[in-house]
Amino acid sequence: xxxxxxxxxxxxLGNFFVLVALSMMAFxxxxxxxxxxxxxxxxxxxxxxxxxxxxxxxxxVFWSFLQTMTTDPGQVPVFWGFHLGDNENKRKRYCxxxxxxxxxxxxxxxxxxxxxxxxxxxxxxxNNCVGFxxxxxxxxxxxxxxxxTYTTFFFAMNDFVETIKFMYKYKAFTNGDPALKNHVxxxxxxxxxxxxxxxxxxxxxxxxxxxxxxKTTIENLDK
Numbered sequence: 276x277x278x279x280x281x282x283x284x285x286x287x288l289g290n291f292f293v294l295v296a297l298s299m300m301a302f303x304x305x306x307x308x309x310x311x312x313x314x315x316x317x318x319x320x321x322x323x324x325x326x327x328x329x330x331x332x333x334x335x336v337f338w339s340f341l342q343t344m345t346t347d348p349g350q351v352p353v354f355w356g357f358h359l360g361d362n363e364n365k366r367k368r369y370c371x372x373x374x375x376x377x378x379x380x381x382x383x384x385x386x387x388x389x390x391x392x393x394x395x396x397x398x399x400x401x402n403n404c405v406g407f408x409x410x411x412x413x414x415x416x417x418x419x420x421x422x423x424t425y426t427t428f429f430f431a432m433n434d435f436v437e438t439i440k441f442m443y444k445y446k447a448f449t450n451g452d453p454a455l456k457n458h459v460x461x462x463x464x465x466x467x468x469x470x471x472x473x474x475x476x477x478x479x480x481x482x483x484x485x486x487x488x489x490k491t492t493i494e495n496l497d498k
Contacts, residue, residue: 286386289402293344296400299467300340304333306464307427310457311434325430332423339416340401348406349392351375382493395491414486417479424472427465435465 308326315322355376368377373390377383382394384404393407405413438458485495 286402289386289399292399293402296340299471300333300336302460303424303427303464303468303471306460307431310460311431329423329426332419332426336416336419336423339412339419342412343398343405343409343416344401344403346403346409346412348394348404348410349408351377351381351390351392380491380494393491394493395485396493410486414479414482417475417482421472421475421479424468424475427468428472431461431465431468434461438462438465 307329312322312326312329316326351373355378368379368381369375370377370383370390372383372388375390377390378392380393381390383390384394384397386397386399387404391404391406393410395405395410395413397404398413401413401416403409438461441454441458442462482492485491
């Protein structure tokens, strides 16, 4: 009977991070589509075209998120080992946890409790490691997230400014205005979107630089 690996706290906590990420995506999507642009789409062809483009990009964000989260990042090849005459360093790369010889750039992930081929890092937001087989999807995820957050930033900016004016002029938090709900959604979703866009700009730049140099995050930290 195969030995069952213990459930790691980091993996359990990772489910919470995944839920937070999906909730934030849904909140920003609801603000942009249902609060701002869907009511305008019936009479405005530009709004209708924008919604089509936005939904396509959002679909790609969700697809790349699922692919990054569910794709196996890479296992050590079967019967991987060393031969007589091989470099001594190859013998030293032995994982006592997995009982396998590790190829170069393969590392043991304490959160996943396994060795990951060409491991870049463990990402709690997808509750998975980024490695040989899913690094492409991870980069696509960063690119699509940056595109959709920038799109949200620019095409919701005018409504955000109007929300600030509304809050300041009418003190809407105390007067019970029926438009208060939508303005609160716009306010918080826009701030969330701005934070994600700001972080993703630097994060994508960093990972594109690593990819262009054929490096991983772990190798960059070791350097």
